Amino acid sequence: MSDEIIPNHVAIIMDGNGRWAKQRKLPRTAGHREGVKSTQEVIKASGEAGVKYLTLFAFSSENWNRPKTEVSALMDLFMRSLENEVQNLAENGVRLKFLGETSAFSKKLFKQIQKSEEITSKNEKLFLNIAVNYGGKWDILEAIKKLINAVQNGELSLVDINDEALESKLATQDMPAPDLFIRTGGEQRISNFLLWQLAYTELYFSEVLWPDFSPKELKKAFDSYSSRQRRFGRTQEQVTE
Numbered sequence: 574m575s576d577e578i579i580p581n582h583v584a585i586i587m588d589g590n591g592r593w594a595k596q597r598k599l600p601r602t603a604g605h606r607e608g609v610k611s612t613q614e615v616i617k618a619s620g621e622a623g624v625k626y627l628t629l630f631a632f633s634s635e636n637w638n639r640p641k642t643e644v645s646a647l648m649d650l651f652m653r654s655l656e657n658e659v660q661n662l663a664e665n666g667v668r669l670k671f672l673g674e675t676s677a678f679s680k681k682l683f684k685q686i687q688k689s690e691e692i693t694s695k696n697e698k699l700f701l702n703i704a705v706n707y708g709g710k711w712d713i714l715e716a717i718k719k720l721i722n723a724v725q726n727g728e729l730s731l732v733d734i735n736d737e738a739l740e741s742k743l744a745t746q747d748m749p750a751p752d753l754f755i756r757t758g759g760e761q762r763i764s765n766f767l768l769w770q771l772a773y774t775e776l777y778f779s780e781v782l783w784p785d786f787s788p789k790e791l792k793k794a795f796d797s798y799s800s801r802q803r804r805f806g807r808t809q810e811q812v813t814e
């Protein structure tokens with residue numbers, strides 16, 4: 574499509590790994606492993622399409638409630654994926670940033686996360702955010718605490734608390750809000766992902782399970798996005814004139 578509009582910031586809930594495995598009578602962890610491949614393909618395809626910011630939900634604050642064996646398999650998978658991929662990402666102009674309470678992870682994983690951010694910190698082609706131990710409510714609460722702290726220290730006065738001030742304290746500080754939200758796996762909910770940031774984002778839900786989500790499926794989401802009219806509260810006439 575020649576008039577395709579590429580979203581500047583894409584946020585994805587990568588869901589459906591467990592069901593993909595179950596359909597094949599495999600353990601859920603096999604689905605997570607397969608999901609890593611989709612993640613790699615989607616990162617590459619997004620960069621090539623001209624997406625500037627890509628935010629991927631990899632582990633929610635609520636995912637700690639899963640069976641211990643699944644949680645630890647996921648942690649191992651994060652660790653290995655990071656070790657294997659960081660060099661490749663660094664060479665391809667990707668800047669990695671982790672959104673969430675990463676200090677809750679093991680020391681080893683926390684260090685690897687910090688190292689990955691450091692190694693890629695000068696890159697500017699694609700800003701890749703991985704949300705891990707992330708919750709939208711947590712993000713907003715942390716921002717509020719920082720604002721209160723600034724008020725108590727006399728650095729900020731109450732009248733200066735506005736959208737911009739709060740956004741400057743969120744995990745996504747200095748980034749534009751997502752233009753397109755994608756959730757794979759058929760569920761139609763936000764599951765405590767970016768709550769504040771999604772206020773005016775276009776939503777796209779795909780039935781495809783994450784391990785089957787290919788660059789072709791990503792293109793379908795972009796096609797859908799291209800056909801939307803974003804009005805931000807205004808009328809259709811105001812937007813088209």
Ligand code: IPE
Nearest residue numbers: 587588589590591592593631
């Ligand atoms: C998403 O897939 C991956 C994580 C939440 C870590 P799921 O594991 O939620 O897959 P389903 O929803 O059970 O199929």
Ligand code: IPE
Nearest residue numbers: 586587588630631632633764
């Ligand atoms: C959301 O998926 C979190 C991630 C994809 C990391 P879940 O599978 O955990 O969401 P719910 O529990 O079905 O809402």
Ligand code: MG
Nearest residue numbers: 588589590758
């Ligand atoms: Mg799920």
